[in-house]
Ligand SMILES: Nc1ncnc2c1ncn2[C@@H]1O[C@H](COP(=O)(O)OP(=O)(O)O)[C@@H](O)[C@H]1O
C-alpha cells in the first residue's frame with residue numbers, strides 16, 4: 271500500500287544555471303518548488319545562456335571524485351549534446367535508475383543543470399516527506415517497507431510534472447508500480463560494474479546506505495558482497511529502463527580498460543547520447559506514447 275502524497279512545500283537545491291527562468295519557483299501538484307541560489311555550480315557551461323564557456327573548476331565533491339570534466343572539450347560536448355537533446359525531449363522527465371553508488375545523484379545533477387531542468391533526489395524527498403534527516407534513520411525507526419511506500423508516493427507525485435531529472439533510490443526498480451510512474455518520462459539505467467560500485471561505497475562509507483551498513487569487516491569486501499546479493503535479487507529490474515548506459519562500454523570507446531577514470535560528465539554525455547537515440551528511434555511511436563508506456567508497464571507487472 272502506498273503512503274499518502276508528499277504533501278509538503280518541497281525545497282530543492284538549485285539546478286545550477288540558466289536560473290533566471292526558474293527562480294520564481296515552479297508550481298507543482300506536490301507543492302511549490304523554491305529554487306535557491308545556485309551554490310557552487312558543478313558544471314562550468316551554461317545551458318543556453320549567452321556567456322562563453324567559463325574556466326573549468328576542478329570541484330572536489332564530498333564524495334571524492336575530483337574532476338567533473340576532463341577537459342574544455344568535454345564541457346563543450348556536454349553543452350552541445352544537451353541542446354540537441356532538449357529539442358527531442360520536449361519537456362519529458364528523466365529518471366535515473368541503477369544500483370547504490372552508480373552515480374544517479376551525481377550524474378543527475380549535472381544533467382539537470384545542463385538541460386535547465388529541476389533536479390530531485392527521491393531519497394531526499396522521502397526524508398522531507400517523513401520529516402527525518404536520513405534514509406538510514408527511516409529504515410531504523412520505521413522499516414524498509416515504510417520507506418518503499420513513501421518512495422512510491424514521491425515517484426507518483428513527481429510523475430505528473432515536466433522538465434525534471436530525478437535520481438531514484440537504487441531499490442525503486444523493484445516495485446512495478448514505480449515503473450508506471452517512471453514510464454511517464456524516460457528512464458536511464460546507469461550500469462556500473464560491482465567492483466567500481468564497491469570501491470566508491472568503501473570510499474564514502476556506508477552510514478547513509480542502510481542496506482550496505484555493516485558493523486565490521488573490510489568496507490570494500492562487505493560492500494561488494496552485499497551489492498552482489500542485491501544485484502542478484504533485483505535480477506533484470508534495471509533492464510526495464512528505456513536506455514542503458516554501460517560504463518564498461520564508455521571506457522572501451524575511450525580505449526580505457528578501467529571505468530574508474532570516467533568522470534560524471536563522461537557519463538552524463540553518454541546518457542544524453544543514448545536518450546537522443548532512444549527518442550529518435552521511437553519518434554514514430556510517440557503519437558501512441560501513453561499507450562506504449564502502458565503496455566510496457568503491463569509487461570513489467572506480469573514478470
Ligand atoms: N564517475 C564517478 N567516478 C568516481 N566516483 C563517482 C562517480 N560518480 C559518482 N561517484 C561517487 O560515488 C558515490 C556514489 O555516487 P551517487 O551519485 O551518490 O550514487 P547513487 O545516487 O547512484 O547512489 C559518491 O561518493 C560520488 O561522489
Ligand SMILES: O=C(O)C1=C[C@@H](OP(=O)(O)O)[C@@H](O)[C@H](O)C1
Pocket residue numbers: 368369370371374375393405438439440441442478479480481
Ligand atoms: O538500493 C537500495 O535499495 C537503496 C538505495 C539508496 O539510494 P541510492 O541508490 O541513491 O544510494 C536508498 O534509496 C536506500 O538506501 C535503499
Ligand SMILES: [Mg+2]
Pocket residue numbers: 374375391393437438439
Ligand atoms: Mg543517490
